[in-house]
Amino acid sequence: MAQNKKMVEAITSRDEDFAKWYTDIVKKAELVDYSNVKGCMVIRPYGYAIWENIQADLDRRFKETGHENVYMPMFIPESLLQKEKDHVEGFAPECAWVTIGGSEKLTERLCVRPTSETLFCEHYAKIINTYRDLPKLYNQWCSVVRWEKTTRPFLRTSEFLWQEGHTMHETEEEAREETLRMLQVYADFYKETLAIPAVVGEKTEKERFAGAQATYTIEPMMHNGVALQGGTSHYFGDGFARAFDITYQGRDNQLHYPHQTSWGVSTRMIGALIMVHSDDDGLVLPPKIAPVQVAVIPIAMHKEGVLDKARELYNQLKQTFRTKLDDSDQSPGWKFAQYEMQGVPIRLELGPKDIEKNQCVLVRRDTREKLFVSLDGIEDAITDLLKKIHDDMYDRALENMHEKTHVATTYDEFIDLSKNNPGFIKAMWCGDSACEDKLKDATGGVKSRCIPFEEEHLADTCVCCGKPAKHMVYWGKQY
Amino acid sequence: MAQNKKMVEAITSRDEDFAKWYTDIVKKAELVDYSNVKGCMVIRPYGYAIWENIQADLDRRFKETGHENVYMPMFIPESLLQKEKDHVEGFAPECAWVTIGGSEKLTERLCVRPTSETLFCEHYAKIINTYRDLPKLYNQWCSVVRWEKTTRPFLRTSEFLWQEGHTMHETEEEAREETLRMLQVYADFYKETLAIPAVVGEKTEKERFAGAQATYTIEPMMHNGVALQGGTSHYFGDGFARAFDITYQGRDNQLHYPHQTSWGVSTRMIGALIMVHSDDDGLVLPPKIAPVQVAVIPIAMHKEGVLDKARELYNQLKQTFRTKLDDSDQSPGWKFAQYEMQGVPIRLELGPKDIEKNQCVLVRRDTREKLFVSLDGIEDAITDLLKKIHDDMYDRALENMHEKTHVATTYDEFIDLSKNNPGFIKAMWCGDSACEDKLKDATGGVKSRCIPFEEEHLADTCVCCGKPAKHMVYWGKQY
Numbered sequence: 001m002a003q004n005k006k007m008v009e010a011i012t013s014r015d016e017d018f019a020k021w022y023t024d025i026v027k028k029a030e031l032v033d034y035s036n037v038k039g040c041m042v043i044r045p046y047g048y049a050i051w052e053n054i055q056a057d058l059d060r061r062f063k064e065t066g067h068e069n070v071y072m073p074m075f076i077p078e079s080l081l082q083k084e085k086d087h088v089e090g091f092a093p094e095c096a097w098v099t100i101g102g103s104e105k106l107t108e109r110l111c112v113r114p115t116s117e118t119l120f121c122e123h124y125a126k127i128i129n130t131y132r133d134l135p136k137l138y139n140q141w142c143s144v145v146r147w148e149k150t151t152r153p154f155l156r157t158s159e160f161l162w163q164e165g166h167t168m169h170e171t172e173e174e175a176r177e178e179t180l181r182m183l184q185v186y187a188d189f190y191k192e193t194l195a196i197p198a199v200v201g202e203k204t205e206k207e208r209f210a211g212a213q214a215t216y217t218i219e220p221m222m223h224n225g226v227a228l229q230g231g232t233s234h235y236f237g238d239g240f241a242r243a244f245d246i247t248y249q250g251r252d253n254q255l256h257y258p259h260q261t262s263w264g265v266s267t268r269m270i271g272a273l274i275m276v277h278s279d280d281d282g283l284v285l286p287p288k289i290a291p292v293q294v295a296v297i298p299i300a301m302h303k304e305g306v307l308d309k310a311r312e313l314y315n316q317l318k319q320t321f322r323t324k325l326d327d328s329d330q331s332p333g334w335k336f337a338q339y340e341m342q343g344v345p346i347r348l349e350l351g352p353k354d355i356e357k358n359q360c361v362l363v364r365r366d367t368r369e370k371l372f373v374s375l376d377g378i379e380d381a382i383t384d385l386l387k388k389i390h391d392d393m394y395d396r397a398l399e400n401m402h403e404k405t406h407v408a409t410t411y412d413e414f415i416d417l418s419k420n421n422p423g424f425i426k427a428m429w430c431g432d433s434a435c436e437d438k439l440k441d442a443t444g445g446v447k448s449r450c451i452p453f454e455e456e457h458l459a460d461t462c463v464c465c466g467k468p469a470k471h472m473v474y475w476g477k478q479y
Numbered sequence: 480m481a482q483n484k485k486m487v488e489a490i491t492s493r494d495e496d497f498a499k500w501y502t503d504i505v506k507k508a509e510l511v512d513y514s515n516v517k518g519c520m521v522i523r524p525y526g527y528a529i530w531e532n533i534q535a536d537l538d539r540r541f542k543e544t545g546h547e548n549v550y551m552p553m554f555i556p557e558s559l560l561q562k563e564k565d566h567v568e569g570f571a572p573e574c575a576w577v578t579i580g581g582s583e584k585l586t587e588r589l590c591v592r593p594t595s596e597t598l599f600c601e602h603y604a605k606i607i608n609t610y611r612d613l614p615k616l617y618n619q620w621c622s623v624v625r626w627e628k629t630t631r632p633f634l635r636t637s638e639f640l641w642q643e644g645h646t647m648h649e650t651e652e653e654a655r656e657e658t659l660r661m662l663q664v665y666a667d668f669y670k671e672t673l674a675i676p677a678v679v680g681e682k683t684e685k686e687r688f689a690g691a692q693a694t695y696t697i698e699p700m701m702h703n704g705v706a707l708q709g710g711t712s713h714y715f716g717d718g719f720a721r722a723f724d725i726t727y728q729g730r731d732n733q734l735h736y737p738h739q740t741s742w743g744v745s746t747r748m749i750g751a752l753i754m755v756h757s758d759d760d761g762l763v764l765p766p767k768i769a770p771v772q773v774a775v776i777p778i779a780m781h782k783e784g785v786l787d788k789a790r791e792l793y794n795q796l797k798q799t800f801r802t803k804l805d806d807s808d809q810s811p812g813w814k815f816a817q818y819e820m821q822g823v824p825i826r827l828e829l830g831p832k833d834i835e836k837n838q839c840v841l842v843r844r845d846t847r848e849k850l851f852v853s854l855d856g857i858e859d860a861i862t863d864l865l866k867k868i869h870d871d872m873y874d875r876a877l878e879n880m881h882e883k884t885h886v887a888t889t890y891d892e893f894i895d896l897s898k899n900n901p902g903f904i905k906a907m908w909c910g911d912s913a914c915e916d917k918l919k920d921a922t923g924g925v926k927s928r929c930i931p932f933e934e935e936h937l938a939d940t941c942v943c944c945g946k947p948a949k950h951m952v953y954w955g956k957q958y
Binding site for chain 1: 512514515516519520521522523524527528530531547548549550551552553554555556559571572573574575576577578579580581582588589591598601602605606617621622624626627628637638640
C-alpha cells in the first residue's frame with residue numbers, strides 16, 4: 001500500500017493545477033515522450049494503441065459512408081500552395097519549408113503539408129472529367145506539420161497525426177449534405193466511442209477555416225470548463241475548383257465546377273480523452289478505445305491453484321475482451337495503482353477465497369465500485385459492465401458540461417461569468433465580428449465556439465453591442 | 480468485345496518492353512498518379528487498398544511476435560543524425576532538409592527522416608535503465624524521404640510508405656535471433672500472402688545497411704529475371720548504443736550496452752506484386768491482398784430475375800469474401816476487361832441459363848480457366864479456388880525463378896550468362912569486395928544479391944579471381 005500511495009501522490013491534483021495534472025498523466029501513463037525536435041512528440045506504445053483503436057473505429061465509419069483511403073505526397077510546392085489566396089494566407093505563416101534536397105538547393109521550396117487541400121485539388125483536376133466521375137470521396141491518414149511556438153502533447157504540437165477527408169460533388173446541395181454527414185459521424189464517434197458529449201454547430205465567419213464558405217465544429221468541454229475544438233467539417237463551394245481549374249461535363253453537356261468539402265480530426269482527441277474523463281489517480285479510458293479493457297490480477301499468487309485459475313480465466317476472457325494478465329512479481333497494490341494510472345476500465349481480482357466461491361471481484365476504474373461476480377457467465381457480466389461504464393462516463397461528462405454552461409443576457413453578466421465561472425457562456429450575438437473581437441479582448445480570450453444547430457432565444461439583442469441579435473452563440477476559452 | 484479488345488491492346492506487351500508494360504499497368508489499374516512534386520506519387524484508392532491489406536497482414540504478424548507500434552517525429556536534427564558516423568555517411572547525401580520553420584530560419588536544420596534509427600536511439604536512451612526494461616520491440620508505420628534523381632512508381636520514389644522495426648536486447652544472441660526471426664516473418668509473408676518466392680540470405684559487407692554489422696535480405700525475382708530487394712533485417716551490435724550512450728544495469732549489477740536490430744519493408748512490395756505476377760491484360764493479384772476477391776457480373780441484366788439473383792448472391796458472398804457487384808450499364812465485355820486489368824482473382828458470371836441450372840461461371844484471372852459451379856455450397860468452391868489460385872501463382876513464380884537461375888563456375892561463364900540470360904547467377908566468391916566491384920563493372924551492374932542460408936558447393940575457387948572460395952553467392956541485376 002505504501003508503494004501504491006507513493007505512485008498516486010506523484011500526480012498533481014486536477015483541482016490544484018489542471019495543466020500540470022495533464023502533463024503528469026501524459027508522462028506517467030506513458031502516452032508520450034518529449035523529443036529533442038522542438039514541438040514534436042514521441043507517441044509511446046500505450047498512447048499509440050489508443051490512436052490505433054480510434055483509427056480503426058473511425059475508418060470503419062468512413063468506409064461505411066462510402067469513403068476510400070488514398071495517400072498524397074507530404075510536400076507541397078510553394079506555387080501550388082499559393083493557388084488559393086485565402087488558403088495560403090491562412091497557412092503560410094506556420095509552414096516548415098524544405099529548401100535543400102539531396103545536397104542541392106531546390107529551385108522551388110517545398111512546404112511540409114499543413115493540410116492537403118491543394119494536393120487533392122491538383123489530383124482531382126486530372127481525374128474528374130464528367131459527372132460520372134462524381135462524387136469523389138477520399139480520405140487520408142497521415143501526419144501534418146504546423147510550426148508552433150508553444151506546444152503541449154496532443155493539444156498543440158508542430159507535427160501531429162490526423163485524417164483529412166476531401167470530397168468533390170456535382171451539386172452544392174450534395175456537398176453541403178456531405179459536410180454535415182461527416183460532422184455527424186464525428187459527433188456519433190465522440191458519443192458512442194469516446195463517451196464525450198459536445199456542442200455541435202457552425203463556426204462564425206471569423207473562425208472559419210482558410211478558404212471555406214462554412215465551417216462546422218464539434219466542441220467538447222474539458223473537465224475544467226475549457227473548450228477544445230474537437231473536429232471540423234468544411235464546405236468550400238467551388239472556390240478551390242476555380243483556382244485549380246477542376247471542371248466536369250454535366251448532365252447538360254456543359255462544363256461546371258464541382259463543389260468541395262474537407263473534414264478532419266487528429267491525435268488531439270487523445271488530449272480530450274484525458275481532460276474530460278481522467279482523475280487524480282491517472283487516466284480513465286472509455287472501454288471502446290482502451291488498449292486493455294480488463295486487467296486480471298491474481299491475489300496471493302503463491303497459493304496453490306491461483307495462478308492456474310487466473311491463466312485459465314485470462315485465456316477465456318481474451319477471446320472476447322482486450323485482456324491482460326499481470327502475473328509479475330510486483331505487489332497487488334503496485335498493480336492496482338499501475339492499471340488505475342493507465343485507465344484500464346475493469347480490474348479483475350482473483351484470490352483463493354474467490355476461487356473457492358467460484359467468483360471474482362470486478363473493480364470499476366471510473367467509480368472504484370467493487371462487484372463480486374460469479375465466474376459462470378462472467379463474459380456477460382463484463383460486457384454489461386463495460387457498457388455501463390461507457391454510459392456513466394458519458395453522463396458524468398454531460399453533467400459537467402451542463403453545470404459549467406451559463407446564460408448571459410447582458411454585457412456585464414458576460415464579463416462576470418467569464419471571470420468567475422469557467423465554462424461555456426450562451427449569449428445572443430448580432431453577427432458582427434467586431435463584437436467577437438471586443439468580447440475576446442475584454443475577457444482575456446473568450447471566443448465564439450459555434451452557433452449551435454439548436455439555438456435558443458435568450459434575448460432580443462446582442463450581448464455585446466445591444467443591436468438586434470441574429471444568433472445564439474456558445475462562447476468559451478479554448479485549448 | 481471491340482471495347483474489350485481496345486482496352487487490352489492499350490497495354491504494352493510485357494515481353495516487348497517490360498519497363499513500359501510496368502508503368503502502363505500502374506496507370507491503367509489506377510494504382511498511382513504522378514504528382515507535380517518531383518519523385519513523389521499519389522497512391523490512388525485501388526493502390527492504397529492493396530497497401531492496407533498488406534499492412535493489416537504484416538501488423539498482425541508483428542504483434543503476434545510481441546511487437547508494439549509507436550510514432551516518432553518526422554524530423555531529425557542534423558546533430559542527431561551525425562551521432563553514428565557510418566549511418567550519417569550513408570544517408571546524408573539523400574536527405575531533404577527543412578531550413579525554415581514558421582517564417583524563421585532554423586538555427587539547426589532538420590532532416591526529413593530517411594529512416595529512424597537515430598530517433599529510436601534517442602528515445603531508448605531515456606527509457607532503458609535496467610535489464611527489466613529489455614527487450615524493447617517497437618515498430619513504426621510511416622512515410623520516409625530519400626531524395627532520388629530518377630524515380631519509378633513504387634520501386635524508387637523520393638517519398639515512400641514503409642514500416643521500420645527497431646528493437647533493443649540484453650544480449651547479442653537475442654538480438655541476432657530477432658534479426659533472423661523478422662527476416663523469417665518477411666519470408667513467410669512473401670510466400671503465404673504475396674505468393675512470391677525468394678532467395679533469402681545475408682548481404683555481403685559491401686551491401687550492408689549503413690551502420691549495421693549484418694544485413695539479411697529477401698530477394699524475389701521479377702518475371703524478367705531482375706532482382707528486387709524485397710525487405711531487409713539488420714543486426715547493429717551495440718554501435719548505436721555506444722554512440723547514443725544507451726546503457727542498462729545488467730543482472731550482474733554492471734552497466735552494459737544493449738544490442739540492436741532494425742527491419743523494414745515498403746510500398747515497393749506493390750512493385751514486386753506487379754512484376755512477379757501480372758501479364759499483358761493487367762494486374763494479377765494474389766487473393767489474400769486483392770481489394771476485390773470476387774467480381775460478380777450479371778449477364779443479360781435486362782432479363783427478368785437476373786439482377787435480383789445477382790444481388791442476392793452478392794449479399795451472400797460479401798459475408799465471406801471481398802466482393803463487388805458490377806450492375807452498371809457497361810457491357811459485360813467492358814467489365815471483363817476492367818476486372819482483368821485490376822487483377823481481381825475470380826470473376827463470377829451469372830446469366831439466365833445459369834440461374835435455370837442453379838449454377839454460375841467462375842473465371843480465374845491467373846489462368847482464365849472457366850469453371851461451372853453449383854450455387855449450392857458456392858462459398859466452399861470459391862474458398863478452394865482462391866487457395867488454388869494462390870498456390871498456382873506461387874508455383875509459377877517459383878518455376879520462373881528456377882528457370883532463370885544459372886550456375887557459373889568460370890569468369891567467362893559469368894560474363895556470358897550476365898549478357899545472354901537475365902536472372903540470378905549462382906557462383907562462388909572469395910569474400911573480397913574487389914571481386915564484387917570487378918564483376919559489377921564488367922557486367923554493367925550485376926551485384927551480389929546475398930549469401931543464401933543454404934549454400935551449395937559449386938567450385939573450389941572464386942568465380943572472379945580464382946582464389947579459394949569462401950561462399951556461394953546469388954548475383955543479379957536489381958531494381
